[in-house]
Amino acid sequence: VAYQGHPGAYSEHAALTLCGADARLLPRETLADAFAAVADGTARFAVVPLENTLAGTVPGTVSLLLESGCSVVAEVSEPIDHVLAGLPGAGIEGLREAHSHPVALAQCTRFFTAHPSIRPVAVWDTAGALRAVIESADPARAAVASRFAAERYGAAILAEHLQDHAANFTRFIQAGLVPAPDVTGRGPLRVMLAVRLAHRPGTLATLLLALSEAGANLTRLDSVPLPGSPFEYEFLIEGVVAAALDVDRLLATLDPGTRIRVVGCFDAPRTVDRPRGA
């Protein structure tokens, strides 16, 4: 199971939750590398972040998912609770730099406003940032990372709950090159659809109405740019269906230019996921 980041990353934690403690985990530097590991058969699955409840859609994940041809087989929402971790013996008053992923830094604006002498420094991932801080042996440096990363690298926790909002979750998906998901099972099922529409006004409204009439309660919709076609998009539509969703029957009622791929279909998770009526 490939994930993006270093050991101790939030993604590693999500991979263990989704695939079990026995899963053999493969850390990869970038999201593209994690999907490449699935494409070349090194990994069966990639566990990657899809959205964060403060920062929104994770850039890159949806495009990589749709390009990869992978299907989503499960998801989990993990609480994101940042600590400021540094060298054992270091103090917060001596810090000059805090390294982390740009999204993690952006979630801690209040902390950095209250501590103007600590400069945020953007790097690839939270756990990698902490590992580099520990290796540097520089007590003026710290990292914004998870509590389990701090434990993993033997770092001192200099401050906790660094994020601006306590309710901070990242939703991770488990994606692999598996047979197309079955949307005929018993619900409630969570479905993810990739949709391309004909160039005609009203096609998105008509599609959403048809989905609604088919019993789908949509939770989320995003425009995904088509590479090589500036300002053209496909849509990733997510929702919960009470029972089966007959995509062929749905397509028969829509504009013939409509293309729908079922990207994911799995039991609706038992996390804090509250579908929003749409």
Add this chain to the structure above:
Amino acid sequence: VAYQGHPGAYSEHAALTLCGADARLLPRETLADAFAAVADGTARFAVVPLENTLAGTVPGTVSLLLESGCSVVAEVSEPIDHVLAGLPGAGIEGLREAHSHPVALAQCTRFFTAHPSIRPVAVWDTAGALRAVIESADPARAAVASRFAAERYGAAILAEHLQDHAANFTRFIQAGLVPAPDVTGRGPLRVMLAVRLAHRPGTLATLLLALSEAGANLTRLDSVPLPGSPFEYEFLIEGVVAAALDVDRLLATLDPGTRIRVVGCFDAPRTVDRPRGA
């Protein structure tokens, strides 16, 4: 006019295009800082990236825009054409690191695959990366940045057209604390609507249908997380209307829990912006 990045950033170029060569430009480190400059009156407008045709929605911009209460008064799509810039006299064969914004690095995967000895290093912005490279005087470092950044900092261009796809545009918006946009003018007008929906299935489909019947051709739709309410969203809906859009009349036909704010309304730009029928 505040923008994110250092002089030579793509955002600076967009700000000059939108506000004229006479505009006094204020570089800011982060997107939040650019919006803060508008909030405290230091700047009249912020010019910020909204979406890139390869990387998708720019994380943070939409949330900051909606929180700021700013309105969008204009937009421009700028071609993004990266060069690899380093110290005068440096050669590509001696490079060990290429610094840039993570999104810029992610647009150049083919280059980095073809040059495995050059390690991508993520920093805050493209122009700032190049300035730091020049200041370091280290010929083993280069930056992925714009051609005008290379000219600005007297850097040598070691390779050009670094991005994976030639058609690479970023759409920038000009936002300010100005009176609410007028959607009663003559079209075609580009409109941006922030929408909150009642918790009821089918509300998004009904809204899009009403917009379509009111003559709006939707181009793009994004789910924007509500801070403090995990997995609840508002929607940023963009489209082109032929003439006026009567929001009050529209609301009268919709679920009473629907809230619509007109975030932007301006003449449809003359750039490569091809609306996609939705």
